Amino acid sequence: MVAAGAKCRTCRGPAIIDLPRHNANFCAEHLQxxxxxxxxxxxxxxxxxxxxxxxxxxxxxxxxxxxxxxxxIDLGYHADGLYVGxxxxxxxxxxxxxxxxxxxxxxLQLREVSLPDDYHFDVPTAAVATRRVPCSACGLSKRHLxxxxxxxxxxxxLVTGHNLDDEAxxxxxxxxxxxIDYLARQAPVLPARAGMPRKVKPxxxxxxxxxxxxxxxxxxxxxxxxxxxxxxxxxxxxKAALNAIEAGSPGSKASFYLNFLDNMAPxxxxxxxDDVASVGSCTRCGSPTTGDVCAFCRLVDTASAHAPVPVELxxxxxxxxx
Amino acid sequence: MVAAGAKCRTCRGPAIIDLPRHNANFCAEHLQxxxxxxxxxxxxxxxxxxxxxxxxxxxxxxxxxxxxxxxxIDLGYHADGLYVGxxxxxxxxxxxxxxxxxxxxxxLQLREVSLPDDYHFDVPTAAVATRRVPCSACGLSKRHLxxxxxxxxxxxxLVTGHNLDDEAxxxxxxxxxxxIDYLARQAPVLPARAGMPRKVKPxxxxxxxxxxxxxxxxxxxxxxxxxxxxxxxxxxxxKAALNAIEAGSPGSKASFYLNFLDNMAPxxxxxxxDDVASVGSCTRCGSPTTGDVCAFCRLVDTASAHAPVPVELxxxxxxxxx
Numbered sequence: 343m344v345a346a347g348a349k350c351r352t353c354r355g356p357a358i359i360d361l362p363r364h365n366a367n368f369c370a371e372h373l374q375x376x377x378x379x380x381x382x383x384x385x386x387x388x389x390x391x392x393x394x395x396x397x398x399x400x401x402x403x404x405x406x407x408x409x410x411x412x413x414x415i416d417l418g419y420h421a422d423g424l425y426v427g428x429x430x431x432x433x434x435x436x437x438x439x440x441x442x443x444x445x446x447x448x449x450l451q452l453r454e455v456s457l458p459d460d461y462h463f464d465v466p467t468a469a470v471a472t473r474r475v476p477c478s479a480c481g482l483s484k485r486h487l488x489x490x491x492x493x494x495x496x497x498x499x500l501v502t503g504h505n506l507d508d509e510a511x512x513x514x515x516x517x518x519x520x521x522i523d524y525l526a527r528q529a530p531v532l533p534a535r536a537g538m539p540r541k542v543k544p545x546x547x548x549x550x551x552x553x554x555x556x557x558x559x560x561x562x563x564x565x566x567x568x569x570x571x572x573x574x575x576x577x578x579x580x581k582a583a584l585n586a587i588e589a590g591s592p593g594s595k596a597s598f599y600l601n602f603l604d605n606m607a608p609x610x611x612x613x614x615x616d617d618v619a620s621v622g623s624c625t626r627c628g629s630p631t632t633g634d635v636c637a638f639c640r641l642v643d644t645a646s647a648h649a650p651v652p653v654e655l656x657x658x659x660x661x662x663x664x
Numbered sequence: 665m666v667a668a669g670a671k672c673r674t675c676r677g678p679a680i681i682d683l684p685r686h687n688a689n690f691c692a693e694h695l696q697x698x699x700x701x702x703x704x705x706x707x708x709x710x711x712x713x714x715x716x717x718x719x720x721x722x723x724x725x726x727x728x729x730x731x732x733x734x735x736x737i738d739l740g741y742h743a744d745g746l747y748v749g750x751x752x753x754x755x756x757x758x759x760x761x762x763x764x765x766x767x768x769x770x771x772l773q774l775r776e777v778s779l780p781d782d783y784h785f786d787v788p789t790a791a792v793a794t795r796r797v798p799c800s801a802c803g804l805s806k807r808h809l810x811x812x813x814x815x816x817x818x819x820x821x822l823v824t825g826h827n828l829d830d831e832a833x834x835x836x837x838x839x840x841x842x843x844i845d846y847l848a849r850q851a852p853v854l855p856a857r858a859g860m861p862r863k864v865k866p867x868x869x870x871x872x873x874x875x876x877x878x879x880x881x882x883x884x885x886x887x888x889x890x891x892x893x894x895x896x897x898x899x900x901x902x903k904a905a906l907n908a909i910e911a912g913s914p915g916s917k918a919s920f921y922l923n924f925l926d927n928m929a930p931x932x933x934x935x936x937x938d939d940v941a942s943v944g945s946c947t948r949c950g951s952p953t954t955g956d957v958c959a960f961c962r963l964v965d966t967a968s969a970h971a972p973v974p975v976e977l978x979x980x981x982x983x984x985x986x
Contacts, residue, residue: 517839518916520923579912583905590901594840601842
């Protein structure tokens with residue numbers, strides 16, 4: 343990770359990590375300082391959190407969501423966690439253990455929702471039942487359950503652990519298609535709407551290597567494995583392409599994402615397809631929807647009626663289709 | 665290049681090339697048909713060439729510039745060629761031979777300008793004298809000499825061989841920085857201005873693999889080697905990243921470039937820094953410039969005063985600096 347004898351840029355003590363995009367090495371203490379500073383700057387620059395906000399952190403048990411929860415607590419915020427059980431076999435079991443252990447050790451409140459227990463389906467079954475990629479049913483379910491839990495719990499803001507690599511990869515995908523509506527929506531803050539809390543991403547100035555390092559130096563036990571359902575998805579190909587560019591020109595990934603926000607996002611304001619005016623309420627659950635019944639309630643109907651599908655089957659399907 | 669037994673999509677005869685982005689294989693005849701159709705479509709869609717235009721093709725001796733010249737002649741246009749000698753050792757010697765042989769065999773007129781003979785410097789020496797990358801002095805010289813030759817010869821339009829890979833890579837570089845002014849200028853047609861002909865790129869709908877295949881099936885002898893000065897430049901890294909994306913999702917490169925022109929370019933109209941109003945004439949050569957003496961005349965002064973630098977020296981410098 344770092345050359346033998348490398349020194350921390352701040353204190354000249356032994357470094358534990360090199361960060362080529364900062365052209366510097368850091369010790370554990372000053373790596374944490376850098377992470378805190380980047381999160382404070384993101385929260386400030388993008389006006390993410392107000393002093394009296396009630397904060398809910400969407401926690402997967404992976405490095406990013408545990409890092410952002412830890413950072414917010416470390417910075418003095420009060421924040422509860424929300425874990426959504428997706429029923430992805432052992433992957434979900436271990437991720438739940440990581441989230442619960444983190445909360446218990448710190449005396450934090452972790453709310454839990456479970457697709458299998460509360461809605462009688464899981465992500466692998468939903469993928470087969472809907473004949474879509476697993477990430478589609480998973481994302482739809484999480485968005486719905488995050489919104490519902492935040493609204494029911496009276497939270498003002500929902501925090502997610504999306505990091506710079508995530509946001510740059512999504513931006514790259516939208517840019518490859520020049521999908522103006524998607525580009526216009528890509529922001530580190532999405533304002534609150536009826537039935538939806540404000541959504542903020544305080545880690546957008548930190549790479550996934552930096553959030554992993556935060557967890558390691560803080561002794562946070564997180565789920566290291568990637569989701570087995572995600573193998574072969576385009577998001578990972580976009581990350582790989584950007585990593586190749588970053589390796590040749592350190593800092594490219596940050597300037598790609600942050601220059602977009604500075605230079606291009608203002609030009610796209612006003613180009614978002616306005617879908618707010620036509621939103622009504624789901625006749626079943628009351629969530630915002632453009633139809634009678636919302637997409638999540640329709641997914642519950644389809645997926646809970648299907649015979650359970652083991653994780654391995656979907657995983658193999660994914661590989662065969664690559 | 666193509667699976668054994670693969671058949672041409674058009675005639676079901678034996679195929680010589682597979683084109684995954686078209687999800688098809690083609691024989692030599694129908695590959696040519698596809699290339700002609702794409703060039704006709706580009707010329708038509710972007711209004712590149714008018715019936716009475718006098719056409720000058722910038723010819724390097726590589727596959728793209730010889731392919732575009734050949735395609736224009738094949739499509740019934742009258743077009744002369746322009747070769748600029750850059751003094752890059754054996755690379756330039758072979759490229760000149762390819763350009764001359766092509767013109768002679770077809771009875772076409774090839775104009776020639778030479779940096780060493782006419783301006784007493786070459787690209788390697790200019791790179792060292794200006795302490796910039798070789799591509800910088802080379803691009804500046806070519807733009808100036810193309811404009812000057814076209815204007816002096818009374819040509820209406822200058823054609824270059826930039827292909828889809830070239831344009832997508834430049835777009836990717838500008839997008840990585842979100843350089844709005846550069847993005848706003850990126851177009852397959854640049855209108856004429858005082859001292860500059862209209863500039864058009866009829867190959868923007870063809871990949872470099874397709875232009876190479878055109879040359880091969882047409883028996884055109886072209887310089888295969890990349891310029892030795894270009895090793896390690898960012899343009900090649902951008903091409904590699906896009907090729908990795910294209911391999912996973914055929915058609916991505918074309919949709920990246922063409923969707924930019926369709927979806928984004930209209931939003932950027934009006935965001936070009938307006939540098940036309942302040943342009944005067946160079947007191948030495950009369951070319952458009954914002955200063956007293958144009959950048960090319962200043963380059964001539966600096967580079968022709970410097971002791972000649974062998975190609976190998978600059979080539980090694982480039983590699984050391986990667």
